[in-house]
Amino acid sequence: MQLYLPIAEVSVNAIALVGIGGIVGFLSGLFGVGGGFLITPLLFFIGIPPAVAVATGSNQVVASSISGVLAQLKRKAVDFRMGAVLLGGGLIGSSVGIWVFRKLSAAGQVDLFVQLSYVLFLGVVGLMMLQESLRALARSRKPGAPIRRAHVHTWVHGMPLKMKFRTSGLYISVIPPLVIGAFIGFLSAVMGVGGGFIMVPAMIYLLGMPTKVVIGTSLFQIIFTTAFTTVMHAVSSQTVDLMLALLLILGGVVGAQFGARVGVKLRAEQLRILLALLVLAVCARVAFDLVMTPEEFYSITAGRLP
Secondary structure (H helix, E strand, C coil): CEEEECCCCEEEEHHHHHHHHHHHHHHHHHHCCCCHHHHHHHHHHCCCCHHHHHHHHHHHHHHHHHHHHHHHHCCCCCCHHHHHHHHHHHHHHHHHHHHHHHHHHHHCCHHHHHHHHHHHHHHHHHHHHHHHHHHHHHHHHCCCCCCCCCCCCCHHHHCCCEEEECCCCEEEECHHHHHHHHHHHHHHHHHCCCCHHHHHHHHHHHCCCCHHHHHHHHHHHHHHHHHHHHHHHHHHCCCCCHHHHHHHHHHHHHHHHHHHHHHHCCCHHHHHHHHHHHHHHHHHHHHHHHHCCCCCCCCCCCCCCC
């Protein structure tokens, strides 16, 4: 069933959009990521303009993250205090990112910037996650191998302004979570991602949070940061397509519940390996689109007047 999207100004298959939302929602509940790193490139691939894909994709990230958090709350796996600190940084970073996005759009460079950002961040993070996850899996399979402690003191734990995070069992400075949150907020604004693909490994390896509370806490922060980003995009550049958002949300909310159920049955090392492979696959596809010869060498679009 073909459906015309007024803001994106293209016709797409409505069933395909619901399916994309469902897949991304499933991954959100499974891995604890918002799914924006996947949904934005998928929207590129079916012909949605990058500016609209980035701004509208955030709506689906919000919906699937809410659904995922509700599933995690049942298991009491959300650190609200840590989530609040991450959110504080996220709102600051998102505000800066919106400003950068507007400048890039005015210069006509937003498409290239978004694609290059995906290749860079997904490639680096995916390789690091895969390497560490394979090592952890290998250690767990060796009988008598030394077990790595989940809580290891590093330079992060020596910074000032410390706070207790009882759910995570941590007593660390609020500075690292604020910086991580700000960086994720910036990426959310300029790439249309929830940032879970960076936040999850950062919370595990940098902050030393236990895996069981990382997913729920990550989704909690993603909800409010991406919601703020969506509103700012709608106000500043009018690139949020509500019809597109509703179809993505419809599939995303259902998919997240199934993902959360499947995630309980998998080990933490297995989840991280699967997420790393998925991140690298998306990175490879975006990189391929950057270097392949386009079907049309020129395109003419009507821009909005300031």
